[in-house]
Amino acid sequence: MKAPQRHTSLASSVELQGSFTQGGMLVGSTEPGNRVLLDDVAIAVTDKGQFVFGFGRDAKLSHSLDIVRKDGTRTRQSIKIKKRKYDIQRINGIPRKMMQPSKKTLERTRAEAWLVKKARNVFTRQTHFLDGFIPPLKGRITGVYGSQRIFNGEPRRPHFGLDYAAPIGTVVKAPASGVVSLVHNDMFYSGGTLIVDHGMGISSTFIHLEKILVKKGDIIKQGDKIALVGTTGRSTGPHLDWRVNWFQVRLDPALLVSR
Ligand SMILES: [Zn+2]
Structure with missing residues (x-):
């Protein structure tokens, strides 16, 4: 890296x-x-x-x-700023399975997306991001920021998280101090979802969690045990997906821990 x-x-x-x-x-x-x-x-x-x-x-x-x-x-x-090269996979010839979500599912996912958006818009004058970030766990990195698949010329939504392979139940530690701004145990796509506000619009999001060990409003310190790895929601297997935002702008978590 x-x-x-x-x-x-x-x-x-x-x-x-x-x-x-x-x-x-x-x-x-x-x-x-x-x-x-x-x-x-x-x-x-x-x-x-x-x-x-x-x-x-x-x-x-x-x-x-x-x-x-x-x-x-x-x-x-x-x-x-420098232009990045992202991992782009072109997959051709495979008929794309069209998953048509039901109206009920669409309503649910829209409501959940709004909750996530709202949590990422939280503004506090904390400045915990100044203390730097630590990896939330030790594990093989299996997914990177910005990667994207193109099926038969049709670009899919890029991947914005940093994925760590880890068995279900592995402890997730807070990469930086902050305040818990969202706890949701069962979102349609992201399953167990936790958002921590590090201040000034910088937040961490952790998804596909098996269990969340903190509650909304909790003040947490860097290194605190905050959740357990899972494969909840639409997940391909046990892993932690960690995302970092500046409000709605998606940042690359890998750049914060590779020092
Ligand atoms: Zn992921």
């Missing part, structure tokens, strides 16, 4: 650290009181001048970051 590029820019009163790539998370700091805009949209800044943002799987490669000082002066700097 490639180590993330860690850059520091001291120019124009802002410092950025993290992975300058699609799927990457960047942590910044500026003088307290400054406002920050990413691509012309204001993002949250703590009292200490810290902020965080990230880029999705197919994010454009050029972005702007504006720092607006209390006196109204503004500095713009451009951020260039």
Whole structure:
């Protein structure tokens, strides 16, 4: 696995650290009181001048970051990120089995997707992501961020998680501290589903869990036992699927633990 590029820019009163790539998370700091805009949209800044943002799987490669000082002066700097190569599998000649979900299933999956979306939109001023991330368990990685299958020329939804193969019942540890924002024992696709808010829009999602050991609102510390691996929901076998978001933007968990 490639180590993330860690850059520091001291120019124009802002410092950025993290992975300058699609799927990457960047942590910044500026003088307290400054406002920050990413691509012309204001993002949250703590009292200490810290902020965080990230880029999705197919994010454009050029972005702007504006720092607006209390006196109204503004500095713009451009951020260039690297294009990723994703694992794309083309499968041809196999007739695609059309699974037509029932109306009831559709209603259920829509309601569940809304709960997940709502949990990922939670905004708190915690900054646990600053302490770094640890792998939630030790296991062989069997699925990576961004991978995609194309059946007979028809692209399927990319995979956004980092999959670890592990037997049912393996303990899942919190990769970073935070507050539990969603516990659901039986979602149609993702089965036992747990979301932890690490602050400022950064969250971890764990799916296909056998058992969730925490409840909504619990304050957890990095390394705490939070769940047990399972194969619940639409899962192909026992594994942990770990996802990281900045609000609705899907980030690559592998970039956070490969240091
Ligand atoms: Zn997965």
